[in-house]
Amino acid sequence: MNSVTSSWRRRRQAARTRRALDRALARTSSPAMRDELLTMANSSGFTL
Numbered sequence: 001m002n003s004v005t006s007s008w009r010r011r012r013q014a015a016r017t018r019r020a021l022d023r024a025l026a027r028t029s030s031p032a033m034r035d036e037l038l039t040m041a042n043s044s045g046f047t048l
Contacts, residue, residue, distance in 0.1 A: 017044075021041050025037055
């Protein structure tokens with residue numbers, strides 16, 4: 001049961017991070033900032 005809870009928490013955290021990244025990408029006005037956000041996301045292992 002503990003592994004199920006841990007897996008669920010990891011999935012929820014990843015989903016929250018993806019949503020936050022999506023919001024940040026939508027708000028950014030410069031291509032350089034968008035590239036930086038995407039680079040950070042890719043290096044962290046998150047996919048859009």
